[in-house]
Each structure stands twice: as C-alpha cells, then as structure tokens.
Amino acid sequence: GAVVSQHPSWVICKSGTSVKIECRSLDFQATTMFWYRQFPKQSLMLMATSNEGSKATYEQGVEKDKFLINHASLTLSTLTVTSAHPEDSSFYICSASRALEVYEQYFGPGTRLTVT
Amino acid sequence: AQTVTQSQPEMSVQEAETVTLSCTYDTSESDYYLFWYKQPPSRQMILVIRQEAYKQQNATENRFSVNFQKAAKSFSLKISDSQLGDAAMYFCASGADGLTFGKGTHLIIQP
Numbered sequence: 001g002a003v004v005s006q007h008p009s010w011v012i013c014k015s016g017t018s019v020k021i022e023c024r025s026l027d028f029q030a031t032t033m034f035w036y037r038q039f040p041k042q043s044l045m046l047m048a049t050s051n052e053g054s055k056a057t058y059e060q061g062v063e064k065d066k067f068l069i070n071h072a073s074l075t076l077s078t079l080t081v082t083s084a085h086p087e088d089s090s091f092y093i094c095s096a097s098r099a100l101e102v103y104e105q106y107f108g109p110g111t112r113l114t115v116t
Numbered sequence: 117a118q119t120v121t122q123s124q125p126e127m128s129v130q131e132a133e134t135v136t137l138s139c140t141y142d143t144s145e146s147d148y149y150l151f152w153y154k155q156p157p158s159r160q161m162i163l164v165i166r167q168e169a170y171k172q173q174n175a176t177e178n179r180f181s182v183n184f185q186k187a188a189k190s191f192s193l194k195i196s197d198s199q200l201g202d203a204a205m206y207f208c209a210s211g212a213d214g215l216t217f218g219k220g221t222h223l224i225i226q227p
Contacts, residue, residue: 034214038159043207046214059214091159102213103149107161 001027004096006108013084013115021079021111023094029074030096034105035067038091050077084115118143120210122218129198130226136183137193137221139208150184151209152193154202155220164206167191200225 003026013019023033032051036044048064050056050071058064066088068080077096081088091112095105120141129135141150152164167175167184174182179196191210195202203225208218 032213043217043219044161044215046216049214093159093161095161097213103166103211105215109158109160 002106003027004030004094004106004108006092006094006111008111009109010112011114013113015085015115016083018080018082019084019113021081021092021094021113023077023079023096023108025075025096025106028096028098028106030077031074031099032097032102033071033077034095034097035069035077035079036093036095038093038110040091044093047079081113084113086115089113089115118145118210118216120208120216120218122208122221124221125219126222126224128224128226129195131198131200133198134194134196135198135223137195137206137208137223139191139193139218141189141191141208141210141216141218143189143210143216145212148210148212150182150191151215152180152182152191153207153209153217155205155207157204161207165193195223198225200227 005024007022035047038044047062048056048058050069052071056069071077091110093110094108097105148169150167154162154164165177165180181194183192205220207220209215
C-alpha cells in the first residue's frame with residue numbers, strides 16, 4: 001500500500017507556456033502533499049506544502065504565482081508551472097502523507113520538465 | 117530554519133563490507149524526525165530508515181542501522197554486508213513535515 005503516482009513522467013514544453021503536473025495517492029487519503037524540486041545531481045528542495053482544501057504554504061524564495069499548487073481532493077494535488085522558462089527545467093517530485101502521520105511521506109516517481 | 121550536511125560526496129565499499137555514511141543537522145524544532153533515503157538511477161525516493169528524535173534507541177532495519185547522537189546533532193547510517201543493489205545516492209533528511217535534505221552521498225559498491 002501507500003502508492004503515489006505522478007503524471008506525466010516527462011514533459012517537454014515551449015518557453016512561455018504552462019504545464020500541469022499531477023500527483024495522486026492511489027490507495028490512501030493524503031491530507032498533506034509536498035512538492036520538491038531536484039536539479040541534476042543535486043538535492044531535493046522543498047517548494048511547498050499543501051493541505052487538502054487549503055491554500056498551499058510556499059517556502060521562502062518560491063514564487064507562488066509561478067508555481068500554482070492545488071490540493072482539491074484527498075487523492076490529488078496539482079502543480080502548474082505558469083509561463084515556463086528554461087530555468088524551470090528540473091525534476092519535480094511530490095510526496096503525500098496521511099493525517100496524523102505527516103512525518104511518513106510516500107514519494108511519487110517524479111516528473112522531468114524540460115522547457116525549450 | 118533547518119540545515120542538513122552530508123560531508124561525503126562519494127563513498128566506495130567492497131561488496132560484503134560495512135560502510136558508514138555521515139550526516140549532521142541543525143534544527144530549531146523540538147519535535148522532529150530524521151531519515152535516510154535511497155535514490156537509485158530511477159530517481160524514485162526509497163525510505164531506508166527513520167528515527168524519531170525523542171527516542172534514544174537507535175533505529176535498525178535489517179542491514180541498515182543508525183548512530184543517532186542528539187547532543188552532537190549527528191545521524192550516521194551504517195550499511196552492513198553491502199550488496200550491489202545498495203549502490204545509489206543516499207540522502208539524509210530532517211523535519212517534522214516538509215523535509216530538509218542534505219546534498220547526498222553517492223555510494224559505490226565494488227564487486
């Protein structure tokens with residue numbers, strides 16, 4: 001159990017366009033979801049935390065108007081990169097956790113975003 | 117603010133030997149958890165071991181164990197009887213919800 005999926009696994013988009021990445025918890029209800037970003041050969045950086053039905057909390061330095069996060073249901077969170085630019089190219093990873101077990105995070109397989 | 121430091125960018129060990137990966141952290145949280153994650157080339161994050169900071173007893177999971185020194189803010193991972201499948205990037209992480217990760221240690225297993 002505790003499987004998290006992401007879609008798409010790889011997306012290429014043109015500069016100036018927007019792209020949406022989905023994160024789904026397949027067999028449990030995820031009250032909290034997290035979005036991380038990982039540049040090549042680097043560590044994971046927390047971008048934002050979202051609780052179902054609430055606005056996401058963004059980490060310092062993350063542009064909330066550029067990285068739109070929606071967590072409308074207990075099984076789905078979306079990250080939309082608006083007006084993408086080449087510097088947004090990265091590996092985006094989501095994780096999900098159950099109520100009362102926020103420390104136990106189940107990670108998705110990640111989404112590679114390439115902006116040309 | 118939290119910081120996690122992994123001072124070993126790369127480690128190499130002979131198959132069947134034991135290796136220890138180092139990690140130090142700093143946090144203002146009073147209640148937090150510490151983790152070691154493995155990231156193979158597929159980039160899927162895999163939980164190796166978790167330690168609750170309020171517990172003094174070191175966590176163990178089969179061949180994996182930690183040495184948690186709370187006063188020193190140190191959290192090292194020991195891998196016993198290393199196997200070829202252990203080769204991966206290993207990340208140390210700290211947090212109570214959103215995690216702060218170290219820069220990782222690339223573990224190489226020599227056959």
